[in-house]
Each structure stands twice: as structure tokens, then as C-alpha cells.
Amino acid sequence: MTLSRAERRQRTEQRILQSARMLFAERGFERTTIRAVAAAAGVDPALVMQHFGSKDDLFRRAVQAAPPPERPGGPEELVEYLLDTLGLKMGGLSQQSLAMMRSMLTHPEAAESARAALGAQIERLASAIDAPDARLRAALLTTIMLGVAVGHQLLDIEDLHDVPQQELARVLRPVLHSLLSS
Amino acid sequence: MTLSRAERRQRTEQRILQSARMLFAERGFERTTIRAVAAAAGVDPALVMQHFGSKDDLFRRAVQAAPPPERPGGPEELVEYLLDTLGLKMGGLSQQSLAMMRSMLTHPEAAESARAALGAQIERLASAIDAPDARLRAALLTTIMLGVAVGHQLLDIEDLHDVPQQELARVLRPVLHSLLSS
Numbered sequence: 001m002t003l004s005r006a007e008r009r010q011r012t013e014q015r016i017l018q019s020a021r022m023l024f025a026e027r028g029f030e031r032t033t034i035r036a037v038a039a040a041a042g043v044d045p046a047l048v049m050q051h052f053g054s055k056d057d058l059f060r061r062a063v064q065a066a067p068p069p070e071r072p073g074g075p076e077e078l079v080e081y082l083l084d085t086l087g088l089k090m091g092g093l094s095q096q097s098l099a100m101m102r103s104m105l106t107h108p109e110a111a112e113s114a115r116a117a118l119g120a121q122i123e124r125l126a127s128a129i130d131a132p133d134a135r136l137r138a139a140l141l142t143t144i145m146l147g148v149a150v151g152h153q154l155l156d157i158e159d160l161h162d163v164p165q166q167e168l169a170r171v172l173r174p175v176l177h178s179l180l181s182s
Numbered sequence: 183m184t185l186s187r188a189e190r191r192q193r194t195e196q197r198i199l200q201s202a203r204m205l206f207a208e209r210g211f212e213r214t215t216i217r218a219v220a221a222a223a224g225v226d227p228a229l230v231m232q233h234f235g236s237k238d239d240l241f242r243r244a245v246q247a248a249p250p251p252e253r254p255g256g257p258e259e260l261v262e263y264l265l266d267t268l269g270l271k272m273g274g275l276s277q278q279s280l281a282m283m284r285s286m287l288t289h290p291e292a293a294e295s296a297r298a299a300l301g302a303q304i305e306r307l308a309s310a311i312d313a314p315d316a317r318l319r320a321a322l323l324t325t326i327m328l329g330v331a332v333g334h335q336l337l338d339i340e341d342l343h344d345v346p347q348q349e350l351a352r353v354l355r356p357v358l359h360s361l362l363s364s
Contacts, residue, residue, distance in 0.1 A: 027288070115338075144330065
């Protein structure tokens with residue numbers, strides 16, 4: 001089977017995006033070079049520029065969010081959904097999320113993406129919480145999960161490092177429930 | 183009163199450190215230049231180098247942690263201490279903490295400082311929690327507070343932006359309590 005030119009182009013792009021996500025997730029925007037992305041993807045740096053235009057555009061494409069999942073039903077489902085979101089049950093967040101989070105404090109574009117993604121999550125959670133301060137509770141739920149993800153997967157805090165994921169979920173579950181009920 | 187040479191030197195250093203903390207807190211390590219720090223402090227860039235040697239050394243001095251506060255007593259005091267730590271009651275974290283946190287995901291030195299500071303906090307909290315999984319609970323308490331601080335003070339999430347600090351504390355208090363008791 002021979003690939004069409006468009007198919008070959010798409011495969012190359014996907015390979016470059018994959019390498020870009022990996023490096024952005026590991027080093028952040030500032031310390032990732034087009035040269036390093038090209039090397040990891042096994043292509044020429046000029047080809048990366050040809051496909052993506054600039055490091056900013058490559059970053060934008062690399063962290064582009066998937067469409068948000070369906071809003072969950074009751075509080076039980078909501079808590080399990082959040083524990084899933086955190087990636088506790090999936091063995092880690094996507095390279096895409098990690099790439100965005102790694103640079104969210106230092107790169108304006110990544111900060112904007114992070115605010116948009118977290119804002120969408122707050123919106124979805126708030127509509128599932130039955131309390132007058134639903135938005136505040138949703139915002140705290142979201143930032144709490146963010147903190148655990150940052151500590152566990154980006155800062156690699158020693159005391160969280162070797163904890164089995166279901167152990168983390170066991171301790172976090174009542175915490176999340178306590179935010180859902182006023 | 184005339185100042186001794188040593189006193190003048192110390193005042194200049196303090197002024198440079200203050201400007202450095204402000205800029206590191208705002209822009210992170212990578213995007214902060216010696217030139218900008220010098221301009222903010224109203225001194226010549228050469229003077230900054232003369233006092234601090236390099237941007238790395240300046241950063242190290244700027245984020246140097248104060249000695250840890252006394253370990254609090256019972257769970258009630260512990261929760262209030264944590265809410266204080268977060269800066270909810272103090273109108274914001276110190277420039278020093280913000281400078282360290284801003285770069286903790288992208289600058290290895292800042293990540294190391296953050297791990298050390300968070301590790302010390304986990305240690306202190308764990309010794310105040312009476313449960314077999316005290317360290318895990320202490321680590322989650324610490325990362326939860328980190329997440330709220332990041333969302334509130336570094337990412338400036340809209341839903342947390344205008345919330346009065348005692349309102350945040352009111353919703354967070356039961357969350358922290360639920361982590362302290364197994």
C-alpha cells in the first residue's frame with residue numbers, strides 16, 4: 001500500500017507533535033528547541049518549521065485540548081470522574097495536558113490555555129453542584145486536583161512518588177465529597 | 183548619619199533582591215533578565231553582577247526560604263496554620279514564595295527549592311497527624327494548598343479572583359479537616 005502525499009504529511013505532523021508534547025512536558029516551552037523536537041522526531045528542523053511555522057504555533061497545536069467529556073451525573077459519579085481526570089486511575093495525565101501544565105506558570109500562551117481548560121472544567125462541575133456557592137466549590141475542586149497533579153506528576157514529590165494510585169484515590173475521595181456538599 | 187560601606191552595600195543588595203523577587207514572581211526565571219532587575223532597582227547591571235555573580239546565584243538568594251515556623255499543636259490549630267500559610271489571611275504569599283513557585287515547573291533550581299520547601303512542610307504536618315498514613319495525608323494537604331495558591335495567585339483563575347479570603351477559608355476548612363482524620 002502506498003500512502004498519498006496528504007497521508008504522509010499527516011503522519012509526519014503527528015510524529016512531530018508527539019515529540020513536541022514529550023519535550024514540552026519534560027522541559028517546558030522556554031527550554032524546548034525546534035532542533036530538539038526535530039531530532040526526537042527524526043526529521044530535519046526545517047521540516048518542523050515548514051509544517052508548523054514557529055515554536056509558538058507548534059506549542060499551540062501540541063497542547064490543543066480534546067473536546068471536553070460528557071458532564072457526569074450525581075456526586076458519586078462526579079468524584080469518580082474527577083479522580084479519572086487526575087489520571088490517578090489511568091497511570092498519568094496525557095502528554096498534552098502535561099505539556100500545557102509544565103509551562104502554564106511561565107509562558108503566557110500556556111497560561112491562557114490552562115485558564116481556558118480549567119475554566120471549562122469549573123463550568124462543567126458547577127452545573128453539577130447543588131449549592132449557592134457552586135462556582136467557588138467547582139473552582140476549588142479544580143485547583144485542588146491541579147495541585148495534586150502538579151505535585152505528583154510534575155514536581156515528583158517524594159511522598160507521593162511510590163503511592164499506589166488507588167491509595168491516593170482512597171484518601172482523596174472524602175476530600176472531594178466534602179467540597180460537593182455544603 | 184553617614185552609613186558605613188558595609189551598610190550601604192547591604193542596602194543595595196536588599197534593594198536588588200526585592201526587585202529580583204518581584205520580577206521572578208511575575209515572569210519566572212527564564213524571562214527575567216539581569217538588565218530588568220537592575221532597572222527596577224535603579225542600579226547599573228554591572229553592580230548586580232558584582233553583588234550576586236550570576237542570574238542563577240541571584241535567583242538562589244531571592245528564593246532562599248525563611249526558617250520554618252513552629253509546628254502547630256492540635257488539628258484545629260493545624261488547619262488555621264495551613265490557611266495562614268496559603269496566605270489567605272495575609273492577603274497573599276510573599277514575593278519570595280511566589281518567585282520560587284513561578285519557576286518551579288521549568289527551572290531545575292526552583293523545582294529543587296520547591297521540593298525542599300514542600301518536603302519540610304510535609305515533614306512538619308505528618309508529625310502532627312495521628313494516622314498510619316500520616317505522610318500521605320500531609321503530602322496531599324500540602325499539594326492541595328499548593329494547587330489553590332497556584333490557581334488563585336499565579337494563574338489568576340477568574341472564579342477565585344474576587345472571592346474574599348475568608349470566603350475561601352470557609353469552604354476550604356472542612357476539606358482540610360477531612361484530610362486530618364482517617
